[in-house]
Amino acid sequence: MNELSRPKATKSAQSQKPESEQQAQSAGQKQARRVEMRVRPTAPILPPSNIQGNALMVVIAIMAFLACLTLGAVSMVRATASSWQSQISREITIQIKPDDGLDMDAALKKARDLALTFVGTREGTIMDESATARLLEPWLGTGLNLSDLPVPRLVIVTIDEQNPPDFAGMRDLLKTEIPQAFLDDHRTWVDRLVSMAHTTVLIGMGVLVLVFTAMILTVIFATRGALSGNRHIVEVLHFVGAESSFVAGEFQKHFLKISIKGSAAGGALAAAIFAIANMWQANSLATPESDQASALFGSFTIGVGGYLGIFATMIVIALLTTLTARFTVMRTIDEIDLIRSDPARSDGLSAS
Numbered sequence: 001m002n003e004l005s006r007p008k009a010t011k012s013a014q015s016q017k018p019e020s021e022q023q024a025q026s027a028g029q030k031q032a033r034r035v036e037m038r039v040r041p042t043a044p045i046l047p048p049s050n051i052q053g054n055a056l057m058v059v060i061a062i063m064a065f066l067a068c069l070t071l072g073a074v075s076m077v078r079a080t081a082s083s084w085q086s087q088i089s090r091e092i093t094i095q096i097k098p099d100d101g102l103d104m105d106a107a108l109k110k111a112r113d114l115a116l117t118f119v120g121t122r123e124g125t126i127m128d129e130s131a132t133a134r135l136l137e138p139w140l141g142t143g144l145n146l147s148d149l150p151v152p153r154l155v156i157v158t159i160d161e162q163n164p165p166d167f168a169g170m171r172d173l174l175k176t177e178i179p180q181a182f183l184d185d186h187r188t189w190v191d192r193l194v195s196m197a198h199t200t201v202l203i204g205m206g207v208l209v210l211v212f213t214a215m216i217l218t219v220i221f222a223t224r225g226a227l228s229g230n231r232h233i234v235e236v237l238h239f240v241g242a243e244s245s246f247v248a249g250e251f252q253k254h255f256l257k258i259s260i261k262g263s264a265a266g267g268a269l270a271a272a273i274f275a276i277a278n279m280w281q282a283n284s285l286a287t288p289e290s291d292q293a294s295a296l297f298g299s300f301t302i303g304v305g306g307y308l309g310i311f312a313t314m315i316v317i318a319l320l321t322t323l324t325a326r327f328t329v330m331r332t333i334d335e336i337d338l339i340r341s342d343p344a345r346s347d348g349l350s351a352s
Helices: 002-036 051-089 104-116 129-140 167-177 187-228 231-239 244-283 288-297 303-341 343-351
Strands: 091-096 121-126 153-159 181-184
Touching: 051 187, 051 244, 051 303, 091 104, 104 121, 104 153, 104 167, 167 181, 187 231, 187 303, 231 244, 231 303, 244 303
Parallel strands: none
Antiparallel strands: 091 153, 091 181, 121 153
16 A cells, blocks of 8 residues: 555655746746836926927027126126226316417426325326327317417326315416416216216116016016916826926926026027127227227126126026916916816906
8 A cells, every 4th residue: 555655646746846846937937027127217297398488498588688788788888987987087187278478388397296296196297289289180180280279288187086186276276376277177077977877877777677577578478378388287287186386396397497598598699799799899909990889889898797797687587487487387276276166267267
């Protein structure tokens, strides 16, 4: 009996062994299949580029270019006016009119010496006849004989701007010693120049405010128009349980990229125009075109402050667009919640 039972047990063990091997093989195959499974990369909620986004980018670039161009022009005018004011207020002029029996050369030297006796004066320069003739060339032409004309002669005195001399005392002393002398401290011209500079800067700031206002309104409407094309995405995300902050954050990132690209393009173009104009002016000195441009616009140099202002304008435009997108998405979600709570309001909300 034992001998008969042993072959059966051996056969059953042999039959169980393939089954365990099959199970092990199937488990290994399943594990291999699980290892081979890969998660598909997630796509962005908003398409990286579409018609609305590209149009908004162009609008932001144009408005950023206009804003940066206006800011640079205001900075350039203010710097030029400040330079003119400093040059005028740094000098005073003593004018001596010709008279019968007056030794002009001696009167000029005496006037210069009297002026230099006052505290606050640095140096005095007597303009010779050739320099005086060059000043009159635009009106009287060349080849002038100043001895035949009653042309006043000038003494230019450089003063200390921080510690100016006593102009009233200097004027009285010159009038006493040299009756033909007249002191011009350019105070009238400085006041007029300061007033003109302030008016120009105020006009430029007003234009800059108008450009920023137009930019704000344009960005708001362009952003709302771009969001209206993606309203279904907001609705789907909100219906599946996405939080308002998450949805607003996704749209905020999307429009931040658009605004940075647009503002960077517009600001870089404006900065390049100022840099090219400055290089052209530097390379074309003493030419009629450069002289006319310098007389009309002054120097095209906006300095480090102007370029920093352009960079700050780019940052402001990007933040403005981003905040506009966030507030618009939050308002859209609020409208969706109102429609879900009361479907009768859908007509009024869509109309608004």
